[in-house]
Amino acid sequence: MRYISTRGTAPVLSFGEAMMTGLARDGGLYVPETVPTLTADEIATLAGLPYEEVAFRVMKPFLGGFFADDEFKGLIAKAYSGFGHAARAPLKQLGANHFLLELFHGPTLAFKDFAMQLIGQMMQAALAKTGQRITIVGATSGDTGSAAIEAFRGLSNVDVFILFPHGRVSEVQRRQMTTPTEANVHALAMDGDFDDCQARVKDMFNDFAFRDGVRLAGVNSINWARVLAQVVYYFSSAVSLGAPHRKVSFTVPTGNFGDIFAGYIARKMGLPIEELVIATNQNDILDRALKSGAYETNGVKPSISPSMDIQVSSNFERALFDAYGRDGAAIAQLMAEMKSGGFRISQGALETLRATFASGRCSEDETRATIAATLAATGELLCPHSAVGVKVAEEHLGAAPMITLATAHPAKFPDAVQAASGIHPALPPRMADLFARPERVTRVPNDLAALQSLVRERLAS
Ligand SMILES: Cc1ncc(COP(=O)(O)O)c(C=O)c1O
Numbered sequence: 001m002r003y004i005s006t007r008g009t010a011p012v013l014s015f016g017e018a019m020m021t022g023l024a025r026d027g028g029l030y031v032p033e034t035v036p037t038l039t040a041d042e043i044a045t046l047a048g049l050p051y052e053e054v055a056f057r058v059m060k061p062f063l064g065g066f067f068a069d070d071e072f073k074g075l076i077a078k079a080y081s082g083f084g085h086a087a088r089a090p091l092k093q094l095g096a097n098h099f100l101l102e103l104f105h106g107p108t109l110a111f112k113d114f115a116m117q118l119i120g121q122m123m124q125a126a127l128a129k130t131g132q133r134i135t136i137v138g139a140t141s142g143d144t145g146s147a148a149i150e151a152f153r154g155l156s157n158v159d160v161f162i163l164f165p166h167g168r169v170s171e172v173q174r175r176q177m178t179t180p181t182e183a184n185v186h187a188l189a190m191d192g193d194f195d196d197c198q199a200r201v202k203d204m205f206n207d208f209a210f211r212d213g214v215r216l217a218g219v220n221s222i223n224w225a226r227v228l229a230q231v232v233y234y235f236s237s238a239v240s241l242g243a244p245h246r247k248v249s250f251t252v253p254t255g256n257f258g259d260i261f262a263g264y265i266a267r268k269m270g271l272p273i274e275e276l277v278i279a280t281n282q283n284d285i286l287d288r289a290l291k292s293g294a295y296e297t298n299g300v301k302p303s304i305s306p307s308m309d310i311q312v313s314s315n316f317e318r319a320l321f322d323a324y325g326r327d328g329a330a331i332a333q334l335m336a337e338m339k340s341g342g343f344r345i346s347q348g349a350l351e352t353l354r355a356t357f358a359s360g361r362c363s364e365d366e367t368r369a370t371i372a373a374t375l376a377a378t379g380e381l382l383c384p385h386s387a388v389g390v391k392v393a394e395e396h397l398g399a400a401p402m403i404t405l406a407t408a409h410p411a412k413f414p415d416a417v418q419a420a421s422g423i424h425p426a427l428p429p430r431m432a433d434l435f436a437r438p439e440r441v442t443r444v445p446n447d448l449a450a451l452q453s454l455v456r457e458r459l460a461s
Pocket residue numbers: 110111142143144221253254255256257258259260307308385386407408
């Protein structure tokens with residue numbers, strides 16, 4: 001099993017190497033050279049299995065033997081043991097043919113825990129074999145950061161630095177990142193928006209002296225292993241609604257395009273997915289791109305679904321790579337144009353993307369109205385991101401059952417949820433004192449050299 005870069009010139013790597021490498025050295029993202037498939041019979045046998053067993057069967061073909069079967073099963077078991085629901089990713093019925101996939105029962109109450117808890121286990125196992133230490137630098141619009149901190153806090157061979165946009169995450173999200181007391185956790189509030197944070201992380205990877213000097217590792221969806229772990233719940237939910245004997249559709253609240261790209265991989269593996277719907281908030285670059293062919297940023301606008309306040313959608317590069325016939329040079333050219341604000345997608349690539357993805361946009365008012373209407377109709381209290389998904393899904397209901405991904409717990413966004421529904425969602429008891437815990441955070445400028453100095457100083461201290 002080999003992994004290649006979307007920009008065509010970085011070394012070809014094994015699964016383990018791709019996981020520990022993060023961004024490819026040509027600036028691209030690693031993808032499998034070929035996507036393994038499951039037969040209809042293999043998919044059918046997933047129905048009724050525990051989530052952990054589905055995870056093992058879906059992910060194993062991508063590993064190329066990097067972990068022995070028993071070791072991998074053990075890592076999966078540990079990764080999901082802290083989840084607060086026996087099903088891990090339960091499905092709830094919202095309407096006649098509309099289902100909600102609750103992905104917020106992990107330790108930090110967002111879908112990020114599915115991949116981050118597992119990647120934490122896999123990276124620790126890999127480091128234990130080599131005796132190395134690594135420095136993780138991640139960018140977050142709120143959820144990746146807390147999930148990464150939870151997965152790596154307290155480890156002696158890992159430092160974790162998280163850049164979040166100052167003033168642009170919810171208070172619960174911020175406190176999840178700033179209240180852990182372990183010395184290897186470094187929460188950094190950066191001037192700018194999420195796109196700036198992600199750009200600085202990629203800059204650090206593209207500075208080879210820095211990258212090699214600190215042994216930089218990535219846990220954003222830059223890292224293929226993050227995407228892979230998210231493929232699993234497409235299978236677990238689809239088979240529970242009758243796949244592969246009937247098709248299902250998915251709507252995915254989307255920002256950095258990692259989660260919906262995992263759905264795309266599930267479809268390439270053989271899962272019969274009718275429609276894959278991208279749901280955006282007012283930061284609607286992906287919806288505009290699919291409708292007009294122009295992939296152009298127009299500035300991040302803060303919203304009540306802050307984790308999706310993203311315009312430079314990292315994993316869209318992976319989808320473009322396939323849509324352009326896996327032409328790495330063409331992708332490198334497009335990404336260079338992106339630095340000055342955007343590019344036009346070629347007609348052929350656009351048609352390929354439209355054959356694969358549908359899309360829709362949800363305004364702030366529509367998000368609030370969907371939270372209220374869904375509560376009244378079903379009793380389900382949605383977070384604003386999940387509400388964006390539900391609204392867009394309702395515009396795409398068809399013959400196949402629609403599964404909307406509920407990506408975060410409403411208690412992570414209590415102000416927005418209360419304003420929309422009148423209900424103040426409570427944090428689980430284990431987090432009840434979150435607002436009483438002291439915060440530890442460093443304000444940092446949007447400046448690569450300053451950030452690199454800070455990382456080096458912290459590592460030396
Ligand atoms: C709650 C929530 N919903 C949706 C998204 C969008 O997911 P993705 O960035 O994988 O498109 C994010 C951020 O990743 C998120 O934290």
